[in-house]
Amino acid sequence: MLLEIIISAFIVIAGIFGLVGSLGMIKLQETMQRLHAPTKATTLGVGGVLIASMLYFGLVKGHLSFHELLITLFLFLTAPISAHFIAKTFLQANIRAKDLPPSQSEYGWSVYVDPPNREEDEE
Amino acid sequence: MITSALIFAFVCFGLGLLLNLWRMATGPDTADRILALDTMVINIIALLILYGIWQGTAVYYEASMLVAMVGFVSTVAYCRFVLRGDIIE
Numbered sequence: 001m002l003l004e005i006i007i008s009a010f011i012v013i014a015g016i017f018g019l020v021g022s023l024g025m026i027k028l029q030e031t032m033q034r035l036h037a038p039t040k041a042t043t044l045g046v047g048g049v050l051i052a053s054m055l056y057f058g059l060v061k062g063h064l065s066f067h068e069l070l071i072t073l074f075l076f077l078t079a080p081i082s083a084h085f086i087a088k089t090f091l092q093a094n095i096r097a098k099d100l101p102p103s104q105s106e107y108g109w110s111v112y113v114d115p116p117n118r119e120e121d122e123e
Numbered sequence: 124m125i126t127s128a129l130i131f132a133f134v135c136f137g138l139g140l141l142l143n144l145w146r147m148a149t150g151p152d153t154a155d156r157i158l159a160l161d162t163m164v165i166n167i168i169a170l171l172i173l174y175g176i177w178q179g180t181a182v183y184y185e186a187s188m189l190v191a192m193v194g195f196v197s198t199v200a201y202c203r204f205v206l207r208g209d210i211i212e
Contacts (some may be wrong), residue, residue: 008128011173015128015135018169022139025146025162031154034146038162042139049132049169056125056176067184068172071191075165078195082161085202090154092206111206 003059007052014048017041031090039083047072129177136166136173157201164194 021044024037050068058064088111097112107113140163147159168187175183200210 004124008124011125011128011132011176014169015132018132018139018166019135022142022162022166025159026142031152031158034155035158038158038165042162042165045136046165046169046172049172053172053176057181061179063181065181065184067181067188071168071172071184071188074188074191074195075168078191079165082195082198082202085199085206086154086158086161089157089202089205090152093153 003055007055007060010048010052010055014045014052016045017048018045021045031094032087035083035087035090039079043075043079046075125176129173132173133170136169139166140170153205157198157205160201161194161198164190164198168194 018041021037021041024041025034028034028037050072054065054068091109091111097108100109103109107116143159143163143166147156147163150156150159168190171183171187171190175181175187203210
C-alpha cells in the first residue's frame with residue numbers, strides 16, 4: 001500500500017512537471033526564455049516517470065532492471081547539449097556579433113568566427 | 124491507485140504534446156520549432172514508459188531508448204544544418 005502511494009506520487013509529480021514544461025513553451029514571451037521550460041522542467045518530469053517505472057518493476061513486479069537509469073543518464077547528458085545548440089541557432093539568426101560583449105580572448109564568439117586553425121597559424 | 128495516477132500523467136503529457144504542437148506550428152523562429160520538436164520527443168519518451176507501466180511489460184525500454192537517441196541526433200543535426208548549412212563538415 002505504501003509502495004503504491006510512493007509510485008503514484010512519483011507519477012503525479014512527473015506529470016505536473018511535464019505539463020509545466022510544455023506550458024512554459026506557450027506562456028513565456030521570448031525564444032531565449034522559452035529555452036528554460038522544456039530543458040529543465042520536462043527533463044525532470046521524464047526523470048520522475050523513470051524513477052516510478054524502476055520502483056514499479058523492481059518492487060511490485062519483482063525484476064529489478066537498470067535500463068531506466070541508462071535512459072535518465074542519457075537524457076540528463078543530452079538535454080544541455082541540445083539546448084546549447086538551439087541557443088546557438090537563435091543567436092546566429094537574430095543577434096549581430098557587434099551587439100554581444102567581447103569574448104575576452106584572441107578570437108570572437110564561436111557562432112560568428114571560424115574556429116582557430118592551429119596548423120595554418122604555424123605555417 | 125497507480126491506475127488513476129497513470130491516467131493523470133497520460134493527460135498531462137498528452138496536453139503537453141498538444142501545446143508543443145501549437146508552438147511548432149506558430150513558432151516565430153526556427154529555434155522555436157526545433158525546441159518544440161525536442162520537447163515533443165521527450166514527452167513521447169515519458170508516454171512510452173508510462174504505457175509500459177500500464178501494460179506491465181518491460182518491452183518499451185528499448186523503444187524509448189531508441190526514441191531518445193534518434194531525438195537527440197535529429198535535434199543536433201537540424202541545428203547544425205541551420206547553423207552551418209551542412210551537417211558533417
